[in-house]
Amino acid sequence: MLYKLENxxxxxxxxxxVMRFSEGYKIFLDMAKTERKFVTEGIRFAEANGFVNAEDEKDLVPGDRVYYVNRGKNLVLAVIGKEDIEKGINYVVxxxxxxxxxxxxxxxxEEFELAYMKTHYYGGIKKYQWTSIPLALHGVVILEDGKKVEITIGEKDSDPIFTIPDILxxxxxxxxxxxxxxxxxxxxxxxIIVGSIPADVTDPHLKDKVKYAILEILNRDYGIIEEDFISAELELVPAGKARDIGFDRSMVGSYGQDDRICGYTxxxxIIDIHEIPEKTAVCFLAxxxxxxxxxxxxxxxxxxxYFTGDMIEKIKGNFNEMMLRRTLWxxxxxxxDVNAGIDPIFPSVHDAQNAAKIGYGVVVTKYTGARxxxxxxxxxxEYVGKVRSILNAENVCWQIGELGKVDEGGGGTVAKFLAALGIRTIDIGPALLAMHAPFEVSSKLDIYETYRAYKAFYKRG
Structure with missing residues (x-):
């Protein structure tokens, strides 16, 4: 009669x-610290497990395993199901x-004979958390001739790192x-501070010799000139690897678990689908x-x-707008996406009765939002009930959760954009401690149960 949660x-x-699964997760986190690298490593992982580029396929039949890539930053994995695609797709996004x-x-x-680089933060951060920690530089630079140069500095033990010095x-x-x-x-x-040795040049008109020395290094190692920064995507992320947390090694600490924990699981x-599903299954990494x-x-x-329409056309041999609308609807x-785990240090921001707990399984979030x-x-x-039935049928460990007390704050996910297309949608993912910090904390139990939840949805959706 009573709803009771259990660790x-x-x-x-x-x-x-559970422990073995998290080892693979940690390895992938270390390889995929940016959206571009997640897609690159994801393609490699998918191809090793029988997925092929959908753009190279003229038609698709049940059991086909294909992927789509959008500008190096989106990856879609799809397994074509037995049922007419217009009856719907099971998306995990x-x-x-x-x-x-x-x-x-x-x-x-350059100032005071120190070379610095200016940044603009991306997403919601507590800015003070990003000072006085080791940072690595990842990204691409597009040169004037169109050549793409990939850069990763700060992840190897032999690499230099960067930092933002705070005041003493x-x-x-x-x-x-x-x-x-x-x-x-x-x-x-x-x-970030990037250098302090002046260039060994005698030009009396050159004032910023430390800055010039940095440009010499970049030009020598990567063929870059200063103007090339304009056509670059260079991201600073915490340097270092994902680590076990706790005497019992029950948790994972790492940068970027929001939301690569859901992307990986x-x-x-979908890669672990070995039988042809009833409905077409799609993993969309946005x-x-x-x-x-x-x-x-x-x-x-x-x-x-776009990719849903392409699948329809390749499965059915024709396409019109109504077919796409019907499929989506x-x-x-x-x-x-992740939720916030209740933290005993800061319990006041949560309604304990409706808050997620780490170690209690994947979190079903009926709504996020703010006030x-x-x-x-x-x-x-109706849809919440269906999802609940799927999770229970597969004995997935799950819990209900909200993102903080009413009027305390809130957050957003991609759910509303999917729902706007008529797709029945619910938020579901693990809880984290220290969300959006440079070092976030997850439970290995929750990582594994999140994987099982998505697999159950592909199977029974």
Missing amino acids: GWNKQKNRDE SHVDSPRLDLKGNPLY PHLADKVQGDRKMRDVIKGEELQ SMRA DKEEIGSTGSTGLTSDFLA NSQAMSS GKSGTNDADA
């Missing part, structure tokens, strides 16, 4: 499998971008003492969620309609 570790009989620091278009300057506490009182938390470090103060779930799902690689673009989705459920999907009761 998932008490119910999980196969703890060794995650995002693979994470909060970070992006270099500005003209970042490099001895002198901070007047500069920072009266600032509010959000302004302890201001956006324009997020600048949803990708593993970009730009952290800044509103904008742009041609975010959920507000038409890419979902009959489809259902899991908007796979008054604004900007949320708010899944209907």
